[in-house]
Amino acid sequence: MKRxxxxxxxxxxxxxxxxxxxxxxxxxxxxxxxxxxxGTGDLGLIIERATGSVLVxxxxxxxxxxxxxxxxxxxxxxxxxSRDARYGYVFGRDGGLTKVDLLTRTIxxxxxxxxxxxxxAISQDGRYVAVSNYEPGGVNIFxxxxxxxxxxxxxxxxxxxxEQGQSKTVGLVDAPGNQFVFSLFEAGEIWTVDMHxxxxxxxxxxxxxxxxxxxxxxxxxxxxxxLFGEDGLSMMDLxxxxxxxxxxxxxxxxxxxxxxxxxxxxxEGWAIADGYAFVPAVGRHEVLVANMTDWSMVDRIPVQxxxxxxxxxxxxxxxxxxxxxxxxxxxxxxxxxxxxxxxxLAPGKSVLHMEFxxxxxxVWVSSRDSDRVTVYSTRTLEPVATLPAHKPSGIFFTSxxxxxxx
Amino acid sequence: MKRxxxxxxxxxxxxxxxxxxxxxxxxxxxxxxxxxxxGTGDLGLIIERATGSVLVxxxxxxxxxxxxxxxxxxxxxxxxxSRDARYGYVFGRDGGLTKVDLLTRTIxxxxxxxxxxxxxAISQDGRYVAVSNYEPGGVNIFxxxxxxxxxxxxxxxxxxxxEQGQSKTVGLVDAPGNQFVFSLFEAGEIWTVDMHxxxxxxxxxxxxxxxxxxxxxxxxxxxxxxLFGEDGLSMMDLxxxxxxxxxxxxxxxxxxxxxxxxxxxxxEGWAIADGYAFVPAVGRHEVLVANMTDWSMVDRIPVQxxxxxxxxxxxxxxxxxxxxxxxxxxxxxxxxxxxxxxxxLAPGKSVLHMEFxxxxxxVWVSSRDSDRVTVYSTRTLEPVATLPAHKPSGIFFTSxxxxxxx
Numbered sequence: 001m002k003r004x005x006x007x008x009x010x011x012x013x014x015x016x017x018x019x020x021x022x023x024x025x026x027x028x029x030x031x032x033x034x035x036x037x038x039g040t041g042d043l044g045l046i047i048e049r050a051t052g053s054v055l056v057x058x059x060x061x062x063x064x065x066x067x068x069x070x071x072x073x074x075x076x077x078x079x080x081x082s083r084d085a086r087y088g089y090v091f092g093r094d095g096g097l098t099k100v101d102l103l104t105r106t107i108x109x110x111x112x113x114x115x116x117x118x119x120x121a122i123s124q125d126g127r128y129v130a131v132s133n134y135e136p137g138g139v140n141i142f143x144x145x146x147x148x149x150x151x152x153x154x155x156x157x158x159x160x161x162x163e164q165g166q167s168k169t170v171g172l173v174d175a176p177g178n179q180f181v182f183s184l185f186e187a188g189e190i191w192t193v194d195m196h197x198x199x200x201x202x203x204x205x206x207x208x209x210x211x212x213x214x215x216x217x218x219x220x221x222x223x224x225x226x227l228f229g230e231d232g233l234s235m236m237d238l239x240x241x242x243x244x245x246x247x248x249x250x251x252x253x254x255x256x257x258x259x260x261x262x263x264x265x266x267x268e269g270w271a272i273a274d275g276y277a278f279v280p281a282v283g284r285h286e287v288l289v290a291n292m293t294d295w296s297m298v299d300r301i302p303v304q305x306x307x308x309x310x311x312x313x314x315x316x317x318x319x320x321x322x323x324x325x326x327x328x329x330x331x332x333x334x335x336x337x338x339x340x341x342x343x344x345l346a347p348g349k350s351v352l353h354m355e356f357x358x359x360x361x362x363v364w365v366s367s368r369d370s371d372r373v374t375v376y377s378t379r380t381l382e383p384v385a386t387l388p389a390h391k392p393s394g395i396f397f398t399s400x401x402x403x404x405x406x
Numbered sequence: 407m408k409r410x411x412x413x414x415x416x417x418x419x420x421x422x423x424x425x426x427x428x429x430x431x432x433x434x435x436x437x438x439x440x441x442x443x444x445g446t447g448d449l450g451l452i453i454e455r456a457t458g459s460v461l462v463x464x465x466x467x468x469x470x471x472x473x474x475x476x477x478x479x480x481x482x483x484x485x486x487x488s489r490d491a492r493y494g495y496v497f498g499r500d501g502g503l504t505k506v507d508l509l510t511r512t513i514x515x516x517x518x519x520x521x522x523x524x525x526x527a528i529s530q531d532g533r534y535v536a537v538s539n540y541e542p543g544g545v546n547i548f549x550x551x552x553x554x555x556x557x558x559x560x561x562x563x564x565x566x567x568x569e570q571g572q573s574k575t576v577g578l579v580d581a582p583g584n585q586f587v588f589s590l591f592e593a594g595e596i597w598t599v600d601m602h603x604x605x606x607x608x609x610x611x612x613x614x615x616x617x618x619x620x621x622x623x624x625x626x627x628x629x630x631x632x633l634f635g636e637d638g639l640s641m642m643d644l645x646x647x648x649x650x651x652x653x654x655x656x657x658x659x660x661x662x663x664x665x666x667x668x669x670x671x672x673x674e675g676w677a678i679a680d681g682y683a684f685v686p687a688v689g690r691h692e693v694l695v696a697n698m699t700d701w702s703m704v705d706r707i708p709v710q711x712x713x714x715x716x717x718x719x720x721x722x723x724x725x726x727x728x729x730x731x732x733x734x735x736x737x738x739x740x741x742x743x744x745x746x747x748x749x750x751l752a753p754g755k756s757v758l759h760m761e762f763x764x765x766x767x768x769v770w771v772s773s774r775d776s777d778r779v780t781v782y783s784t785r786t787l788e789p790v791a792t793l794p795a796h797k798p799s800g801i802f803f804t805s806x807x808x809x810x811x812x
Contacts, residue, residue: 037509039446041491041807060489060532083466085447085491103443124765126466176721176766177785196785219679219722239723239743273625275681275699293681314810315582316625317645337645358808359530360582379583379602399808401447402764404720 033065035104040085043102044355044397046366046373047077047090048390054090055389056105059357059364059397062375062385066105072096072112078119078394081401082144083126088396089144091120097131099147102398109147113140121174121406123195130180130193132172139169139182139193141200153202157187171214171225171267173405175238183211183225183234190225190236190245207234207245215267216405224248226267235295248295253282271312271319273336278319280307287321289339301339303332309353312336313378314360322351322365331365333381343381347374352392358399366392439471441510446491449508450761450803452772452779453496454796455480460496461795462511465763465770465803468781468791472511478502478518484525484800487807488550489532494802495550497526503537505553508804515553519546527580527812529601536586536599538578545575545588545599547606559608563593577620577631577673579811581644589617589631589640596631596642596651613640613651621673622811630654632673641701654701659688677718677725679742684725686713693727695745707745709738715759718742719784720766728757728771737771739787749787753780758798764805772798 043065046055053069071077073094080089087108090098095114098107114133121130122144129142138154155167167184175181180193188209194201209229216223216238225234225245232250237243271278272292279288281300287307289299305327311320319334328350333343348367356363362384365374368391375385400406449471452461459475477483479500486495493514496504501520504513520539527536528550535548544560561573573590581587586599594615600607615635622629622644631640631651638656643649677684678698685694687706693716695705711733717726725740734756739749754773762769768790771780774797781791806812 035443037441037443039488039490039492039509041446041487041804042489081447082445083448084445086445103445124767176723178767219720221721314625315627317582359810361530361584398447402805402808404765 033063038103040102040398041358042398043085044364044395045079045088045090045100045102046364046387046389046392047074047079047394047396049074049077049368049393050391052092053390054088054100055387055392056100056102057387059362059375062387064387064389068100068105068107070107071098071100071110074393076118076393079396079400080120080122080129080406081396081398082122083401085398085401088398089120089122089129091117091131093117095131095133097129097142097147111142111147111149113142113149114138118170119172121172121180123174123180124176124178124404125195128178128180128195130172130174132169132182134168137166137168137184137186139172139180141180141193141195151199153191153193153200155184155187155191157184157189159186170212173214173216173223174220175216175223176220176404177238179238181214181216181223181236181238183207183214185210185212185228188229190223190234192238192241203241205236205241205244207236208232208247213267215270217272218403218405220404224267224270227253249279249290249297251297252279252288266309271310271336273312273316273319276336278310278312278334278336280310280321287319287334299339301334301341303334303341304330304344311354311356313363314356314358318342318378320354320363322354325350328352329367345376345381347376347383348372353394355395355397358397364395366395368393439469444509446508446804447764448804449491450770450801451485451494451496451506451508452770452793452795452798453480453483453485453800453802455483455774455799456797458498459796460494460506461793461798462506462508463793465768465781468793470793470795474506474511474513476513477504477506477516480799482524482799485802485806486526486528486535486812487802487804488528489807491804491807494804495526495528495535497523497537499523501537501539503535503548503553517548517553517555519548519555520544524576525578527578527586529580529586530582530584530810531601534584534586534601536578536580538575538588540574543572543574543590543592545578545586547586547599547601557605559597559599559606561590561593561597563590563595565592576618579620579622579629580626581622581629582626582810585644587620587622587629587642587644589613589620591616591618591634594635596629596640598644598647609647611642611647611650613642614638614653619673621676623678624809624811626810630673630676633659655685655696655703657703658685658694672715677716677742679718679722679725682742684716684718684740684742686716686727693725693740705745707740707747709740709747710736710750717760717762719762719769720764724748724784726760726769728760731756734758735773751782751787753782753789754778759800761801761803764803770801772801774799 042060056065099109101108116134167187172182178195190207208227211225212228214225223236234245277290287301305323309322331345347365348370350369373387448466462471494506505515507514522540573593578588584601614633617631618634620631629642640651683696693707711729715728737751753771754776756775
């Protein structure tokens with residue numbers, strides 16, 4: 001329950017060491033469609049992880065508008081969007097942060113901001129983009145317009161031997177009140193950064209051992225970190241940060257074989273439907289169901305493999321589950337009310353990600369080793385379109401611009 | 407609990423009687439800003455009710471981009487958006503349906519579709535726009551692209567005397583599964599229209615007496631109609647339509663003076679936060695709090711006038727309340743956790759509407775008789791901008807394109 005307030009080390013970097021600004025490039029675009037005046041509400045990006053490229057797609061027409069290349073190492077890449085839904089910020093594994101213009105299908109800005117990035121977020125007001133890094137451990141914050149470095153927040157902590165270190169940072173999300181929230185793996189802490197203050201107000205909270213990923217509930221209230229070093233999860237109620245992090249689901253992961261971090265299920269994939277959280281079991285062929293009012297575990301749904309993403313449709317009626325290697329050529333759909341599997345789908349080899357259209361009539365599924373994306377109707381559960389893509393992984397639609405906690 | 411299935415009278419009209427197609431007009435635009443390639447995620451429309459015009463605004467910059475004129479009678483007008491967030495469909499009181507292009511700030515299509523329209527909706531897949539009419543009572547459905555009339559659904563019913571009539575239709579919303587749902591005032595029924603079938607499958611359910619407005623929960627599951635003719639409300643669980651409409655909050659409105667329909671609180675303004683619904687009391691200076699798990703009334707929050715809109719911020723922490731004449735120069739802000747009023751604001755004379763930015767950092771408030779819109783920070787509760795507008799009423803941002811139940 002300890003709460004540490006600032007000071008933390010805050011370097012307001014104007015020229016961040018190791019930060020390399022690359023020229024904007026329009027030659028990186030291979031726009032197949034002419035650039036025209038159009039709305040941006042039905043656009044999206046598909047990560048092509050092996051080729052460092054992204055596809056710009058139109059999800060109304062099931063159409064690829066063009067490809068933007070030159071984004072570096074896009075294994076495990078993710079995307080957030082500008083307030084106007086025109087620009088995607090692509091966080092690459094190699095520390096690259098690339099601002100992609102979906103209308104012109106060009107790179108408008110690109111920096112190499114750190115050695116090993118694992119995700120980012122955009123502030124509630126759209127002014128700040130934050131990136132969390134493994135190496136050196138910390139969070140860097142950029143001007144969303146220019147990608148100019150505004151500050152770096154090294155994740156410094158003192159370990160059990162009294163030595164100072166710098167922790168890997170994980171589970172970075174935005175939260176209401178123009179905050180960023182993230183976890184420190186080695187330090188076992190959760191930090192909040194309030195971007196309203198200058199310099200930002202950083203608060204530190206003790207969490208469980210080795211948080212490795214996190215999620216935040218859709219209203220931005222509960223931040224939940226998965227723990228690699230112990231059973232259970234650490235939850236912070238951001239409406240009452242003074243209470244610090246609480247342990248919830250104490251049996252979560254209990255007795256399970258310890259798995260490498262890269263095989264842990266994605267927490268951002270937790271589905272929340274009808275007062276229940278549908279949670280990927282760690283290392284087991286089950287989706288767990290927890291009652292969110294008291295965080296008790298109420299059900300276990302057997303599935304065909306180790307779940308990775310467990311995502312609810314926007315209307316909360318369906319839970320779509322993707323799986324870890326080697327049983328990752330299949331997606332299963334669960335009815336959230338009956339908690340039964342209603343369909344097993346075979347979208348292709350190595351399913352990596354799923355994205356629902358904003359109002360949920362369709363869902364896009366990427367199959368890396370089949371080099372395609374399949375679009376399903378959530379009503380018929382049948383495919384309605386397929387699109388070719390080079391080793392596609394993440395799929396991110398611009399409607400994310402308007403949601404908290406991404 | 408009776409359930410009637412089709413047949414209902416369905417005229418697949420190619421040339422709807424009384425439907426008058428007006429020429430597209432770009433001369434109706436008075437664009438102040440040049441038309442440029444830009445994202446549409448941070449745009450919106452403000453209704454200028456007295457002049458039949460709308461302002462196109464940019465909520466990132468607090469800027470008016472231009473005015474579009476020639477939309478007819480816009481008292482009580484509302485707006486839904488196309489899937490790409492480029493076009494707004496404006497439903498006018500006079501039965502006018504106008505498709506406004508927010509990028510070029512021109513009218514791209516306009517029809518006079520009925521005698522007295524009171525609202526509309528766009529289907530989950532974005533293909534259909536539906537308009538509900540008082541006179542003649544029914545719902546007309548249009549192609550979202552062209553505004554071509556696809557069908558009319560007259561709200562026919564048989565009254566207690568065995569005579570057939572046509573009912574006013576109210577509370578029209580979209581619902582998951584590409585449905586439209588609406589209520590019939592005189593008939594006391596709720597109808598669902600499934601747009602997947604050809605012709606659409608229309609189902610009719612008995613509801614309470616004289617439904618006058620409705621809301622649907624954000625996930626599209628519960629459709630709740632307010633009743634003018636009796637106490638309580640009629641609720642349909644759209645996940646189990648075979649159960650028909652149930653009565654909830656049986657004391658709602660009890661003992662209250664019967665008020666004219668036009669002064670009844672807007673149900674679409676109900677706030678849902680943290681498992682509780684914050685509900686405007688009918689004719690009383692109170693906001694009611696109901697537990698949504700059992701629909702019991704758990705609290706009454708005294709406020710300064712008769713509430714009209716009771717809206718929760720996107721993070722569910724604040725409840726913003728606007729009021730009926732004559733105490734309508736004030737907005738009160740309630741903390742959703744403590745249920746205390748935390749601020750009383752004076753945005754101007756005759757406050758008519760409020761709209762939160764998609765991630766909730768600001769809220770726009772229209773003051774009709776002060777001819778202005780005031781933008782507040784939800785953090786400081788202080789104004790951050792004001793914009794001039796002619797008798798502004800409704801404010802509608804394009805992020806609505808991505809939400810269910812509007």
